[in-house]
Amino acid sequence: MKKVLKKLSDLILAFWILLYVIFEELAWDLVAKPVYQYLRGLKLLHVVEIKVKSLEPLTLLILFLVLFVLVEGLGILALSLIAQGSPIVGIALYIAKLPIAAFTFWLFRVSKEILMAFAWFKYSYERLDYFIDRIKASQFHQRIVATVSRFKAWLKVSLGEFKQRVGAAVQALKKSI
DSSP states (O other): OOHHHHHHHHHHHHHHHHHHHIIIIIIIIIIHHHHHHHHHHHHHHHHHHHHHEEEEOOHHHHHHHHHHHHHHHHHHHHHHHTTTOOOHHHHHHHHHHHHHHHHHHHHHHHHHHHHHTSSSHHHHHHHHHHHHHHHHHHHHHHHHHHHHHHHHHHHHHHHHHHHHHHHHHHHHHHHHH
């Protein structure tokens, strides 16, 4: 019975690791991270950062939690749509939520010290961080990350080759005209 429970536990963990890696490696790296870096560089956000830091801690906590719940809810809804056979709508919704997620991530980075003053928030954050570290340390996670990295490298090469072929075709077409 213990072996069955262990295998079931491993299977559940594998599922969560797979989801985490897919969204961390692909969605974050390819879409949200560039949006986050773009947002971070905006001068307007420097003004917003000053205003954020001047908010009452409780107001800031509520703002962050509303955005966080919205982003996570949209992610769950997107996964649900994909699972229900609407992958285009689900993927579109997931991509549409990424700018909100990037802003929420920025807001957290700017206000982390203030938010950590709430003991329950700090405890929750530390537990989540611990869980994520355990996932990242697992062999299964490392194998998936290696596979995703190889896929990303292959995709980059393939897209580069495709771009060269299209460019060559366009040049040949221009010369023939």
